[in-house]
Amino acid sequence: MKIGKLAAILAAGVLAHAPAMAGQVVVMRPDNVNAALAAVQPGDTIRMEGLFTSPQRWRNRDFGGVTVDASAATITGGFRLINVQNLRFSGGSWLAPGIGDAIRLEDSAHVSFGGLVISGSQDRLGAGIRVMRSSHVTVRDNRFEGLRNGAILFTVTDSLAARNHFADGGEDGMKILDSQRVIASHNSCTGFEPLPGYHADCIQLWSLVDRPVQSDVYLLNNLAIGPQQAFVSFDPGDMSGTRLTFIGNYAATTSPHTITCIGCTDSLFADNMLIVMPDAPWAAAMKITGSGSGNVYGDNPYFDLRGQHGIMLPDPVFSSFTPSLAGLVGSQWDDRSFGLAQATSAPEPASWVMLMAGFGLVGSALRRRVSRKRVGLPGCAA
Numbered sequence: 001m002k003i004g005k006l007a008a009i010l011a012a013g014v015l016a017h018a019p020a021m022a023g024q025v026v027v028m029r030p031d032n033v034n035a036a037l038a039a040v041q042p043g044d045t046i047r048m049e050g051l052f053t054s055p056q057r058w059r060n061r062d063f064g065g066v067t068v069d070a071s072a073a074t075i076t077g078g079f080r081l082i083n084v085q086n087l088r089f090s091g092g093s094w095l096a097p098g099i100g101d102a103i104r105l106e107d108s109a110h111v112s113f114g115g116l117v118i119s120g121s122q123d124r125l126g127a128g129i130r131v132m133r134s135s136h137v138t139v140r141d142n143r144f145e146g147l148r149n150g151a152i153l154f155t156v157t158d159s160l161a162a163r164n165h166f167a168d169g170g171e172d173g174m175k176i177l178d179s180q181r182v183i184a185s186h187n188s189c190t191g192f193e194p195l196p197g198y199h200a201d202c203i204q205l206w207s208l209v210d211r212p213v214q215s216d217v218y219l220l221n222n223l224a225i226g227p228q229q230a231f232v233s234f235d236p237g238d239m240s241g242t243r244l245t246f247i248g249n250y251a252a253t254t255s256p257h258t259i260t261c262i263g264c265t266d267s268l269f270a271d272n273m274l275i276v277m278p279d280a281p282w283a284a285a286m287k288i289t290g291s292g293s294g295n296v297y298g299d300n301p302y303f304d305l306r307g308q309h310g311i312m313l314p315d316p317v318f319s320s321f322t323p324s325l326a327g328l329v330g331s332q333w334d335d336r337s338f339g340l341a342q343a344t345s346a347p348e349p350a351s352w353v354m355l356m357a358g359f360g361l362v363g364s365a366l367r368r369r370v371s372r373k374r375v376g377l378p379g380c381a382a
Helices: 003-012 031-041 348-358
Strands: 027-028 045-052 054-077 079-090 093-095 101-106 109-114 117-119 127-142 143-145 149-162 165-167 172-177 180-185 188-190 203-206 215-220 225-228 229-234 241-247 248-253 257-261 266-269 273-276 284-288 302-304
Touching: 027 031, 027 143, 172 180, 188 203, 203 215, 203 241, 229 241, 229 248, 241 257, 248 257, 257 273
Parallel strands: 027 045, 045 054, 054 079, 054 093, 079 101, 079 109, 093 117, 101 127, 109 127, 117 143, 127 149, 143 165, 149 172, 149 180, 165 188, 172 203, 180 215, 188 225, 203 229, 215 241, 225 248, 229 257, 241 266, 248 273, 257 284, 273 302
Antiparallel strands: none
């Protein structure tokens, strides 16, 4: 797989913006936050301008479809949203303050974050977006760089995470826990350097003891390359999930876990590409327990490339599988699509090219192509 081709896949859709809604534009600067919030009406746009170093706390309000355009702002003090509804954030540079969260959303509904660039501090101990006890949340087309954790969906329902890129992570790209009816699609993880004492996962799922088991979570066409575990769901006590779907994911790692689902039931695993990287110390494979409990398996191509330096990785072959939740999860005020965006003029960030080169994706000794055999299941296109 050529560097430019993979970088284009990662770049597609990142920093994309949904069409703006009609209404007046209210300018918000660091010195007039309260006045701007008092002036804004449903359907308006808040345009944030300048450097926001003080913590922001917005709470207890139905915004009625307000867009917050932060493309001309830098937010470093942290942003907390509590019991808010019908609000959309777009663009901006966001910094996680120390070990805190760049953005924390709690007890809210129909809120979205699209086209944000979220960075961590030098020690990489902060988190990007943490969503707790909320529904119909969209996290899409964002870049997360140098964070301990990128996006955390904790006790969420009917939500969407699509086309996010996680780079230079210290622990996990995305955590989805204690959640129901979630689609995570076309997210990518590259260039992770696990912090001491931590393993790193691109996307990690788990249920909580004494809570309803996590269910109806779809991991579709996500991509993980490098020194992290890829797509895993671990058992907290009895089982880690039911009706979980792993389709079309691309896992090229040096870790022992490509796709792992411990104690999973009534779950589907198909068309995932599993690759053991040339410098991996062991052979990784798909590990599923709970067999005999309604799990279904399709074709999951496997490549053990240990010791084969200087070769090209196989190209991703994404699935056209469409979940029954399509169009129903995520914010009603934002893009609910979960496929790759059709962006033709997106730049190819040099940093991503360097990351790809660091994984040895150069050379011409071998090119692997895969003839995909689709599993014949409802909703899964051939």
